[in-house]
Amino acid sequence: MDGMASSEAGTQPRAGQWRAQFERLARRYHAGVYNYLCWIARDRTLAEDLTQETFVKVWQHPPEARGERAMKAWIYRIARNEYLQYRRRAGLTTVALEECAENAVMDTAPAPQVELERRDSSDRVHDAVEGLPDLYREVIVLHNLEGLSLRQVAAALEVPLGTVKSRRARAFERLRGLLPGPEVAR
């Protein structure tokens, strides 16, 4: 492989720049990518491996002049492709999400009482999302947990925006039974 380190001395500053940018991207997105892969792959160890593979690919392909939004979608796209490649190699075997969820850590640590009241609802939501088909679940995870816009989700999944919207809508239709009585807006 042609390497940046072995190229002309004049390209070294570019390589140095990319090294710094890569580190920034890794620090910013590795946790999110890991979380996404954990939800999708349902296996903590596999998610860890795939996260590393994802960032190897990121490192190998220095992007040219991407905005932050595009960069984020691009990284998640690589992560997803890594997962799909893994599935192709390994067949369609998946490990239960509970195995991953047992080790789940909330980002925020609410007071115990609050957590107790919230747990029931949270568990129901968790179980319901877990029960969603993969295609719907990954839209929910990317959009609601990882904060990608629907346009970014479309870029990450390499599908049209309308497809993402319809998947989200179908996911919501399946999840709508989770909540008690309707809340009137305005």
Place this chain on the structure above:
Amino acid sequence: MNCERARAMMLGAEGGLRVALHLLHCPACRAEAGRIRALDSALQTLPRHAPPEALLAKVLAAADSPSVLPQTKESHMKRRVLLAAAAMVVIAALAAVVVPGRHGTRDAKTIFASVAQAMENVTSLYMGGRVSGGKELMPGLQEMWMGERAQAVRYYDKGAGKLMAAKADLDTKQWWFYDGRTKALYRADLTPVWDKAEKAVPRLLRFYRSGGLTDRFLKNWPHIKHEMAVEKRDGGDVGVLTFFFEQDLPGTPPQHVIDREVFEINLADDSLLAQRRYFKYPDGTERIIEDLSTITYNTPVPEDKELLAEAKQVPEVAATVLVDQTQNGLYLRLAVDGKPINEGSAPTTMEVPRG
């Protein structure tokens, strides 16, 4: 907009004015919107899986491994050339399908010039949808809520809304403006814009019909003032959407006005029922300058050949529209050679009128 469409848009994370207007008059969809928001909130409580502490170090180690190196620019270029070649094939295929026929500028010139000649008695105009080669390119902003798209420009006489001139089959690439002060007709050449737009006709149509134009407009111009309300009427709920602008009126001396444009929309089918336009003048008075209380579309009107003949004598000058944001909304100014024709006429202390 019906409930089914509104709910589909909400589930697709499409908000915007059309949904907001629908929610104002539909309790069932308001309740549904609340449920969607609640579900969205609940999803925020899903557990995030924290990575092992060592993961970041392992990830960063990739960049320090001599066996894993970034690809060179040359290999990038090779791939991009291949992709570009593939893209060209696709674009060429699409262009053959979507690019509509082109029109000359003669029609537009005569149309607008005829109005310029008659403009002494005309204080306002209503511009409908714009078409080229029989295909809609991008609708006029005032039409964004219409179920049916107009394909004509119509000019109304002062006060009563008497139709002065009309023409279908417009050339969208030339915008014309009449300066009452200099009695000159100005032209803004939008050819590059429309050439680009033509290639995106299908996308623009979808965008327009989804109400996205309105939403994008407000997103891109966050300072534009607008208000929404719903009125109960015999025929059903009517959404009232008001936009605020300010502009200089050509004349001697020029007058700076706050322009309040009110659109009434049938919430059952999104059709535009009426449009009214008010000017507030520097002395504080406000009067209605346009009242299209009944909107009709595609009404054939015979051309006035005499006016068209006179119109050919009207001089033309290239002009541009300058757009600024002020406390009162968008400030639209016509400029010739970059200089606003009414420079210095704009007081900035006027307040947006209410009610």
